[in-house]
Amino acid sequence: MSEMEGFHYIGKPLARKEDKRLVTGRGRFVDDIVVPGALHACFVRSPHAHARILKISTEAACDLSGVIGVFTGEDLDRWTNRLRVAPPIEGLHPTEISTLPIDKVRFHGDPVAVVVAKDRYVAEDATELVDVEYELLPAIASLENALVGNAVLVDETLPSNLVSHQSFSAGNVDRRRKEAHTVVEASFYQHRQTHVPMETRGCVAVWDAGREHLTFHTGSQVVHPLRSQLAVRLGLSESQVAVISLDVGGGFGQKIALYREELTVAALARHLSRPVRWREDRSENLMAASHARENFCRTRASVTAEGRILGLELEITEDFGAYCFYPANYMSRVVAMILTGPYRIEDYAFDVKIALTNKCGNGPMRAPMSITSWVMDGTIDAVARQLGLDPVDVRRTNMIGTEDLPYRMPTGELLEDITPAETLRSVIDAVGYDAFRNRQRALRNEGRYIGLGLCTVVESTTYGSAFYKSTGIPGSGHEAAWVRIEPSGVVNASVGLGATGQGYETAMSQAVAEGLGVDPSCIRIHIGNTDVAPYGMGSRGARGGTAGGGSLYLCAQKARGHVLRIAAHELGLNSASDLRLLAGRVERLLNGVWSATGISLADIARTAYLDPTNLPDGVAPGLDFSLTYDPPPMTYSNSSHACEVEVDIRTGMLSISRYVVSEDCGTVINPIVVRGQQQGAIAMGLSGAMLEEVVYDENGQNLSATFADYLVATACELPNFEILHNHTPNKRTPAGIKGMAEGGVMGSIASLTNAVNDALAPFGVVANRQPLSPQYLRSLLRERM
Amino acid sequence: MSVARMISLTVNGETLEATVEPRKLLADVLREDFGLTGTHVGCEHGVCGACTVLIDDQPARACLTYAIQMEGHEITTIEAVGGTDLSPLQRALHEEHGLQCGFCTPGIIMTFEAFLRDTPDPSEDDVRDVLSGNLCRCTGYQNIVAAVLKAARTIREERP
Ligand code: FES
Ligand code: FES
Numbered sequence: 001m002s003e004m005e006g007f008h009y010i011g012k013p014l015a016r017k018e019d020k021r022l023v024t025g026r027g028r029f030v031d032d033i034v035v036p037g038a039l040h041a042c043f044v045r046s047p048h049a050h051a052r053i054l055k056i057s058t059e060a061a062c063d064l065s066g067v068i069g070v071f072t073g074e075d076l077d078r079w080t081n082r083l084r085v086a087p088p089i090e091g092l093h094p095t096e097i098s099t100l101p102i103d104k105v106r107f108h109g110d111p112v113a114v115v116v117a118k119d120r121y122v123a124e125d126a127t128e129l130v131d132v133e134y135e136l137l138p139a140i141a142s143l144e145n146a147l148v149g150n151a152v153l154v155d156e157t158l159p160s161n162l163v164s165h166q167s168f169s170a171g172n173v174d175r176r177r178k179e180a181h182t183v184v185e186a187s188f189y190q191h192r193q194t195h196v197p198m199e200t201r202g203c204v205a206v207w208d209a210g211r212e213h214l215t216f217h218t219g220s221q222v223v224h225p226l227r228s229q230l231a232v233r234l235g236l237s238e239s240q241v242a243v244i245s246l247d248v249g250g251g252f253g254q255k256i257a258l259y260r261e262e263l264t265v266a267a268l269a270r271h272l273s274r275p276v277r278w279r280e281d282r283s284e285n286l287m288a289a290s291h292a293r294e295n296f297c298r299t300r301a302s303v304t305a306e307g308r309i310l311g312l313e314l315e316i317t318e319d320f321g322a323y324c325f326y327p328a329n330y331m332s333r334v335v336a337m338i339l340t341g342p343y344r345i346e347d348y349a350f351d352v353k354i355a356l357t358n359k360c361g362n363g364p365m366r367a368p369m370s371i372t373s374w375v376m377d378g379t380i381d382a383v384a385r386q387l388g389l390d391p392v393d394v395r396r397t398n399m400i401g402t403e404d405l406p407y408r409m410p411t412g413e414l415l416e417d418i419t420p421a422e423t424l425r426s427v428i429d430a431v432g433y434d435a436f437r438n439r440q441r442a443l444r445n446e447g448r449y450i451g452l453g454l455c456t457v458v459e460s461t462t463y464g465s466a467f468y469k470s471t472g473i474p475g476s477g478h479e480a481a482w483v484r485i486e487p488s489g490v491v492n493a494s495v496g497l498g499a500t501g502q503g504y505e506t507a508m509s510q511a512v513a514e515g516l517g518v519d520p521s522c523i524r525i526h527i528g529n530t531d532v533a534p535y536g537m538g539s540r541g542a543r544g545g546t547a548g549g550g551s552l553y554l555c556a557q558k559a560r561g562h563v564l565r566i567a568a569h570e571l572g573l574n575s576a577s578d579l580r581l582l583a584g585r586v587e588r589l590l591n592g593v594w595s596a597t598g599i600s601l602a603d604i605a606r607t608a609y610l611d612p613t614n615l616p617d618g619v620a621p622g623l624d625f626s627l628t629y630d631p632p633p634m635t636y637s638n639s640s641h642a643c644e645v646e647v648d649i650r651t652g653m654l655s656i657s658r659y660v661v662s663e664d665c666g667t668v669i670n671p672i673v674v675r676g677q678q679q680g681a682i683a684m685g686l687s688g689a690m691l692e693e694v695v696y697d698e699n700g701q702n703l704s705a706t707f708a709d710y711l712v713a714t715a716c717e718l719p720n721f722e723i724l725h726n727h728t729p730n731k732r733t734p735a736g737i738k739g740m741a742e743g744g745v746m747g748s749i750a751s752l753t754n755a756v757n758d759a760l761a762p763f764g765v766v767a768n769r770q771p772l773s774p775q776y777l778r779s780l781l782r783e784r785m
Numbered sequence: 786m787s788v789a790r791m792i793s794l795t796v797n798g799e800t801l802e803a804t805v806e807p808r809k810l811l812a813d814v815l816r817e818d819f820g821l822t823g824t825h826v827g828c829e830h831g832v833c834g835a836c837t838v839l840i841d842d843q844p845a846r847a848c849l850t851y852a853i854q855m856e857g858h859e860i861t862t863i864e865a866v867g868g869t870d871l872s873p874l875q876r877a878l879h880e881e882h883g884l885q886c887g888f889c890t891p892g893i894i895m896t897f898e899a900f901l902r903d904t905p906d907p908s909e910d911d912v913r914d915v916l917s918g919n920l921c922r923c924t925g926y927q928n929i930v931a932a933v934l935k936a937a938r939t940i941r942e943e944r945p
Contacts, residue, residue, distance in 0.1 A: 015879050023875040025823015025863030026856060029888060120813075121806065198827045198835060198888040198922050220786035249825070249888030282828040359871030455933050501886030501923045520815040542818060672882045683925025707832035707920070714917035 008582065009513035009520055010735055013672045016506045018247075018499075020661040026540075027247040030202040031279050033217050033309055037067055038204060038275040041265050042123035044113040045132045045288065047104035049139035049358040050152070051699025053104055053132060058215055061129040062161075064124040071268065072113045073102035080266040085324045089472040090636055092164040094497035095155060099233070099263050104137065105324035106154055107358050108702045109288035111330040114264055122283050139358045139700030143296065143319045145679040146355040154322055154356040160373070163320065164328040164354040168336070170410035171347030173302070176311025176424055180302035186382035189769040192294035192319065192359070192372045192694035195473045196712055197500070199249020200280040203262045203291055205269035219248035219256045220528075221498040222538025225475070227312055227530045229258040230266055245528040252292050252684070256540055257325040282709035283705040292365030293333060294319040299379045302347075307383050307779045311347035313376070314339055318354045323361035327473060328354040331368040334460060337411045338369065341376050341458035342420035342638060343398040346411035358700040364540070367745035369460065377455040378768075381754050385761070391454060391754075392428060399424065399456070413460075414725070415636055417730045417738070420456045420666045423640035426662040426724050427454070431642045444762060449647050451759025454642045455750035461542035461665075461739030466633035479547035480534035481555040483512060485563070485623035487609040489584065489602030491516065491523040493556070496536010499527055502677065504544065507670040511549040513554025514735065516563075517581030518601060534626060542637070542739040549669050550734035551629035558761060559625045566604050569616035573598060635730055635739045639663035641682075641747035645755040649763075649781055654690060654756060654773035660749065662724035666738030674740060679721050681744025687713035689749040689770045699770035794855050797865035798819065799915065805852055812847035815862060822896045823863035827920070832863040834919030837892035838867050844896045863891035866898060867883045873943070874898060883932035885923035891918045891929055897933050 016707045021027050058070035058233035076099040086094030099109055113130050138152045145151060146161040154161055169504055177183055198258035205216035215237065220226045223243040231238045248255065261278060270274040280289065295318040302311040318332045329352060336350040380398070384391040399421050400407050406416040436452050465476040481495045497504055504527060509520040516523075526532050537547070567586040573579070578589040579597075586599040605623055607614050612621035644658040661678060668674045691711040695703040704710040729736025749770065756767050756777070763784040769776060789806045796819060803818035808875040810829075815821045815838070827835030831846045839861035867875050874897055877883070884890045893916070900907070900915050907915075912933045916926060 008814050017885060018887070019879040020871070022890050023820075023871060023878055023894065025891045027887055028822075029825070030814070077875055093855065121808065193830070196922055198886065199825070200827075204809035247888075248886060251888045252922070257839065272794050279826075282830065282833075465795055469897075501884075503885070539931070543857065676882045676885055676928065680923050684922070706830055707828050708830070712920050712922065714920065715913040715930065716917040718926055719928075721925065 001166055009510045010667060010669050011671065012510065014506055014510065014670055014697065016503045016600055016679065017509070018503060018505045025516045029199050029249050030204065030217055030219050032203055035206060035275045035277065036285050038277045039118060039272065040120040040123045040267060041233045041276050041278040042115050042120065042127050043111040043261060044115065044127045044132065046108060046110040046112055048105060048134055048136060049108045049141065050137040050138060051105050051134035053101065053112060054135055055133040058113065059133040060131070061115055061126040061359055063421040064122065064129060065125045067119045068116040068118065068272065069115055070115050070126070073098055073100035076264055076267060077102060078101045079271055080263060081235060083233065085327055089327060089329060090584040091166045091240050091582045092327055092329055093158050093206050095163065096157070097323055100265070101261050104520050107360050108700055109284070109360060111261060114268070116268055116272065132661055141696050141698055141700040142359060143158055143317055143357070146432050153689070154358055155356060156689050161356045162353060163324065166329060166333065168353040168411065169349035171311065173311040173313050173349045175346050176302040176347045180310055181305040182386060184301045184303055184383045184386050185257050186299050186379050188297040188371060188375050189770050190293045190295050191770050192291055193365065193688050193692050194286055194289065194291050194694055195252040195254035195342050196252030197252055200282060200285040201261070202266050202279040202349055204275060204277040206275045207269040207273055209273045212240055214244045214266060214270065216241060217263060218243065218245060219251065219255050220245045221500055221729055222253045223498055223528055223530050223533065224496055224535045225538055226258055229441045230263065233258065233263050234266060234270065239765070244491045245498055247596065248498070248500040252366040253511045253540065254432065255500065257363060259325065272303065282707065285709050287705040288360050290363035291321055291360045291361055297371060297375045297503055299375060301383055303383050304385070305387065306391045307387055307454065309343065309345050309398050309608065312340065312345050314350040316350070316352045319334065319357050319359065320354050320363040321357060321359040325361055325363055330473065331362070331364055332451045332469065333370045334369040334677040337413060338409070338458065338460050339372055340409055342371065342400055342456045344400050344404060346410055359696055366681065367742035370685065370745045370749060373455050373746040374753055375456045375749045377754060381757060393435060395424060395454065395456065413634060414626050415458065416732070417728065418458060418474055418636050419726055419728055420458065420638045423638055423662040423726050424456050426726055427640045427642040427660050430660045430722065430724060431644065431658070449646050449649055449759040451755040451757065453643045453753065453758055454640065454749040454754030455747045455754060457638060457743045457747040459542065459637045459639070459740065459743035459746060460634055461637050462546035463541055463543065464631040464633045477543065477547065478537065478628050479551040480628045482626040483516065483552070483555045483559045484607050485559060485601065487605050489605045491518055492525060492526060493552060494524060494526045494533045495543050495552050496533050496538060498538045500539065501654070502539070502544055503670065503673040507673050508549060508552055510669050511553040512556040512691050515553040516560045518584045522584060524769055542741040545632050545669060546635050546733050546737045546739040547629065549737055550631065551627060553734045554629055555625055555627040558627055562623065562625070563601060563604050566607060566615060566619060567599050570599060593615070616628060629734070632732050635733060635738050637665040637743055639739045639743045639747055641749035641751040643748070643755045645752065645759055647756060647759045647777060649785065652778035652781065654772055654777060656686065656719045658718045659719050660722045660724065662726050662743065663740065663743070665725045665730055665740035666727060667736035668727055669737065675723055677741040678723055678744050681741055682721055682748040683713065683718050685745035686718060686747030686752055689752050690717065690772055693771050704774045792853055792856055794860060795858070796860045797862060807851060807853045809852050810848055811850040811852045812831065814852035815847060817922065821862050821864050825888055825891060827888065832920065834896065835892040837895040839895055839899055861874060863894060866934055870892055871896065873939040874901065874933065877932040877936040877939065878929070880935065881928045881932040883929040889919055889921040893929060901937055901940055902940055904942045905937060907937055
């Protein structure tokens with residue numbers, strides 16, 4: 001029996017425990033938390049992309065009734081420590097930023113001052129009365145301008161705007177190029193996007209002057225790392241700060257870093273000894289929270305006549321924006337590391353350049369490495385196009401099969417327990433590949449252009465501490481859990497994740513249920529409070545299932561072992577080896593049959609807490625367990641995506657007619673939750689690739705600061721997704737969990753673009769930029785029709 | 786800025802009073818003055834639908850409405866939906882996993898409580914069309930559509 005089949009609670013489609021409060025309007029998001037007497041902060045933001053701050057006049061604002069004060073970068077510099085990002089990574093320049101700008105602003109929307117008032121409306125009024133004198137500097141609004149020789153410096157402490165540059169080579173790509181039948185070049189431009197959690201950022205900072213303690217309510221994916229950051233930047237100890245995140249209205253990577261606004265609010269609460277709150281408005285969120293993507297990739301594939309890839313070269317350039325809240329190579333590096341994904345490629349080289357520009361700073365957004373699969377499978381399609389081969393055949397010629405596993409990627413990454421050939425076969429069967437080609441031919445004769453795009457994703461999901469160590473990125477990938485069986489036999493448990501909609505209260509209770517042997521309804525998961533949860537690394541990447549679920553599962557198993565030892569003692573047995581706990585009752589294996597013993601978990605809990613003299617020798621009172629777990633350096637899931645589109649060649653309108661995905665994400669803790677994550681990730685990818693775009697003009701003015709300009713897909717633009725399951729367990733993780741939630745973004749942007757190119761093939765054009773707007777598709781077709 | 790004055794609103798069948806400036810948005814008065822924080826604010830410019838409430842039984846954006854204009858009107862918020870039990874729509878959203886973070890959910894429920902009252906047997910296209918007035922960043926909409934269609938079936942079956 002494989003592990004996946006032997007589960008009692010893992011794998012059950014339990015509807016979510018968190019829903020009831022949310023569907024009745026009784027959730028508690030940041031702005032729902034009432035703090036009597038709280039003051040309101042509102043930021044004064046730069047109207048310029050790049051300018052020196054000459055003078056800030058605050059008198060008029062301070063005179064407004066209800067205003068408590070106006071504070072600037074100089075004030076914050078006295079009350080906080082600067083952010084230095086300087087990990088020991090070769091080719092990465094260290095950067096340092098103050099909490100608010102002092103000498104100059106670096107992007108349109110940069111906060112230059114903050115008003116504190118008794119009322120949010122008054123605070124906003126007062127920001128208009130703060131007069132900032134600027135001296136304009138030339139704005140760096142594109143990668144090209146950032147990297148020219150005499151470019152103005154975004155960060156004047158750096159030698160150039162090239163903040164990070166790494167290269168790597170395995171094998172001998174030069175030789176492979178010479179041996180090749182053909183060298184195929186392809187390029188890919190992914191535009192700037194932003195996360196758009198429906199709940200914007202915000203916080204409430206409460207400083208208890210008597211206890212010298214800060215309580216910080218905010219929506220965070222990583223409450224403990226955020227607490228560490230707050231403490232360091234405020235010059236406090238970690239015992240002086242508590243971070244609390246109750247309900248969080250989406251994060252997608254935007255709610256990881258400690259940004260300048262939140263730190264400012266915390267510092268103000270301490271300085272004023274009054275609670276201070278801040279609610280970011282949508283235009284601030286779109287303009288100044290965090291941006292993502294905007295990278296340009298070029299590949300060169302040396303191939304045989306049959307399409308076998310002998311060598312692959314990648315160049316990435318990323319527009320990182322103005323400020324580094326992460327090491328600048330953080331996102332692009334992962335793209336370069338895992339580019340080859342499901343394909344057998346030994347000779348591989350990459351060159352990764354990251355530039356600073358006068359735009360909002362970049363951060364990881366759901367699938368920070370989202371472009372990877374588009375670049376790889378887009379290159380495969382380019383090979384097929386250039387050699388006149390079928391794109392499915394080129395994929396199969398190069399794909400890693402079961403016989404190749406474990407497979408060491410040219411960058412050293414180890415792939416085990418993945419099934420790309422199987423997921424690819426399953427989507428191809430589902431869409432009826434040959435029938436599609438017939439339909440496509442027939443419709444072309446009628447002047448209609450449909451296309452099918454494929455993409456196979458190998459998704460890096462769980463990053464263990466060894467990964468952090470080997471890449472020089474500060475941090476760790478381990479996770480922590482505790483499980484407490486209370487005197488009545490109910491179970492409380494906690495883990496260091498940060499929920500932003502993933503249904504942890506349900507799925508994580510199933511992980512505990514499985515490890516312990518208790519129904520999930522008797523288990524309550526407590527997360528999002530640093531005083532309650534153990535210090536964990538939070539939710540980022542797709543680590544929740546493997547790291548979070550894994551540590552809870554192991555911790556619950558530890559608890560079960562202890563409980564059964566007590567049960568064995570009560571039953572007068574020498575060993576617990578023939579005992580198990582199921583549905584909260586102890587059972588004993590007698591003649592090959594599990595039989596009731598009459599002992600329940602509640603009985604044992606009563607003994608452990610209230611009658612400890614009846615415990616076996618050497619067993620301490622209470623039932624309180626904790627554990628940390630460090631996953632393998634990296635775990636991988638895989639999936640294959642098939643997207644069918646139609647392009648109206650007269651208008652450039654793109655519509656998606658069918659979307660099929662087949663995924664292997666290992667043991668699934670809760671299939672309802674996993675399906676929701678698959679749908680959400682694909683939707684985010686499609687929305688980004690079709691509609692969303694942060695637009696800056698040549699002067700660095702942000703032109704996309706409302707939902708009328710930054711378009712997020714609605715229910716009318718997205719199809720239903722057909723989801724096929726191909727799950728196989730990971731042999732090295734607890735319960736065989738692999739993790740998931742980002743691969744859908746990777747696969748969808750690739751399969752969509754590949755589909756468009758398939759549809760437009762008769763015109764000999766290739767879309768190599770996103771978003772795939774009607775205007776862009778028309779511009780490609782205009783010259784060819 | 787102008788002078789605050791006392792207004793009296795009918796919210797969820799109760800008469801509530803607050804002293805507010807004429808410029809104060811209905812969404813802010815509901816949330817801040819009346820403590821009804823189930824009405825969410827996602828954009829303050831009328832696009833996301835998170836702030837949807839019923840004004841005289843019709844869905845409306847509480848972020849585009851001044852509270853002072855609402856005297857003499859009946860306002861219904863998410864807090865009044867479902868009572869001790871969940872409504873068929875709330876139940877269907879739970880069963881079909883039609884919410885993840887749940888921030889968009891109250892606005893969607895208010896939109897569709899009214900829609901299903903007037904359109905008992907909608908098609909999927911009808912539902913998607915109306916749902917396009919509410920942004921959801923988490924779900925990809927598929928399960929919300931399924932939940933609305935399921936709730937419609939339940940309501941039809943439960944009707945005397
Ligand atoms: S907050 Fe009213 S529509 Fe977005
Ligand atoms: S459930 Fe998160 S925005 Fe809809």
